[in-house]
Amino acid sequence: MEARAVETDFERIDLRSDTVTCPTPEMRQAMCEAEVGDDMVGEDPTVNLLEAYCCELFQKEAAVFCCSGTQSNQVAVWSQCRPGDEILIEQNGHLANYEGGAPAVLSGVSVRCLPGRGGMLDSADLESAWRQPHQHFPTPKLLCLENTTNIGGGRVYPFEQLQRVCEWGRARGLRLHLDGARIFNACTAAGYLPHQVANLFDTVSLCFSKGLGCPMGSMLLGDADTIARGRRARKIFGGALRQAGIMAAAAVYALQHHRARLVEDHAHARRLAEILQGIEGVRIQPELVESNIVFFELDPAGMTGVEFTRQLQQKNVLMFAVGPQRIRAVTHLDINSGMVEQAGRVIAEVLARRP
Ligand SMILES: Cc1ncc(COP(=O)(O)O)c(C=O)c1O
Structure with a gap:
């Protein structure tokens, strides 16, 4: 390189x-040459290409291109929770601390922040904090992990720990969301593949605007039903886009050239x-x-x-x-x-x- x-x-x-x-000159060139159309009616070929590319990389059924990591995280919350539900997350988690209180504002959802290490949770942390569902409590619905962690210190979950935590969450009937703003950094550091991680979760959010070096953009991946709800959330949050292929072209370029x-x-x-x-x-x-x-x-x-x-x-x-x-x-x-x-x-x- x-x-x-x-x-x-x-x-x-x-x-x-x-x-x-x-953006590098080469990325700008790719953006310049992007084929575009109206994404809100599903007609932007470059956004469609990017969504399909991500589905393949992460082996998920569907994907929706979002403006930012905050938006894709909050679209994940809206599409998997109802007002009165609760998110379980490590106490430094971005989704809970640095997104303007969005779970409460946008989805009527409360957040339970739990102490972990380096921004990471383990099944024992969750087990000791677990409350049997009861009318007193918000309904526990979504377990969110961050990998790599940001304020936790750029730490990388070992694969076995991810498995353990996700198994714990599944056994309690929780939905599982990964804030993978820096998932490619995690994969690079730990040696696991994007789809191996994604298979453990219902939804995965990833950012193009961090280590991959794009001007903007994130992706939310999941099953077709969840992402269909996610598309509606994106619209409600004002993030449904038109000729977004210019931005998607940067992301396609970055996936091909900036991961290694x-x-x-x-x-x-x-x-x-x-x-x-x-x-x-x-x-x-x-x-x-x-x-x-x-x-x-x-x-x-x-x-x-x-x-x-x-x-x-x-x-x-x-x-x-x-x-x-x-x-x-x-x-x-x-x-x-x-x-x-x-x-x-x-x-x-x-x-x-x-x-
Ligand atoms: C872990 C994590 N999640 C989500 C986000 C939000 O991304 P954005 O700034 O694109 O909204 C960030 C931003 O730094 C982050 O570090």
């Missing part, structure tokens, strides 16, 4: 998120963790860096996360402070190895001047 930038030729090193990527390179992002994240481990004033567990997300803590005796990221920004390195001392850095398509080394140098410089 061609290098996208000369390793030392960069102005800004943006490690805030893998959502900051810009995710190993590079993971190697860059591991390298960043290794550099951080050698910097005084940083606490990190490099062994927990399993995909493209790196979390680290600043020594509480030193500067705050906000001050740290402000000083980094002055030196053209961008990261997010996600807690008083907690920082998140994410590697992606627009980050090369030279940028990782430079980010490390800047962090060491900034922390060397800490009070």
Whole structure:
């Protein structure tokens, strides 16, 4: 694969998120040449192609192209729950914490957040929190897992754990949804295939706008009935589209050309963790860096996360402070190895001047 930038030729090193990527010239070309039609009446050939491509990859009956990961998650909730139902999810889960309270707003559904590890749940966590359905309680309906985890730290579920949790959920009559915003990162890191994971769940949501580097778009996959309801939800949420093939073309391009390179992002994240481990004033567990997300803590005796990221920004390195001392850095398509080394140098410089 061609290098996208000369390793030392960069102005800004943006490690805030893998959502900051810009489409490559080749992706833009694919978008330019996309055949389009009216998707709301099922006539956009490129959207149809993308949906069929995803069904094949994930071995699911049906798929609906959505605007964002938030939309595809919430379409999954609406199509599988009724008002008064409850979602079970790990306490850091995106669907519960970072989607504007959408399960309550859009679907009349409450959320039960359970403590896990690294954003991941195991069957024992669920068993100890399980309440027998009773008139006091909302009706438990949907179990949601996230893989890889975001705020959980970019962690990757081992396959056996996914199986165990899904078996537990099935035995209690729950529907199972996977927030697979970064499912290809998970597959790359763990070595499982998309359909092996998807087979465990009723619905899977995946994002094109994260590691795959597209400007927008997500997909919700499931059985034909659920996705038919999902299409209705997408319409109600204002997300039914017209000539969306321009965006679907970017996603088709990314599925073909950007999946194999995710190993590079993971190697860059591991390298960043290794550099951080050698910097005084940083606490990190490099062994927990399993995909493209790196979390680290600043020594509480030193500067705050906000001050740290402000000083980094002055030196053209961008990261997010996600807690008083907690920082998140994410590697992606627009980050090369030279940028990782430079980010490390800047962090060491900034922390060397800490009070
Ligand atoms: C795990 C996870 N799920 C869902 C989303 C939502 O995606 P979007 O920003 O496209 O709505 C994100 C966004 O970062 C995410 O990290």
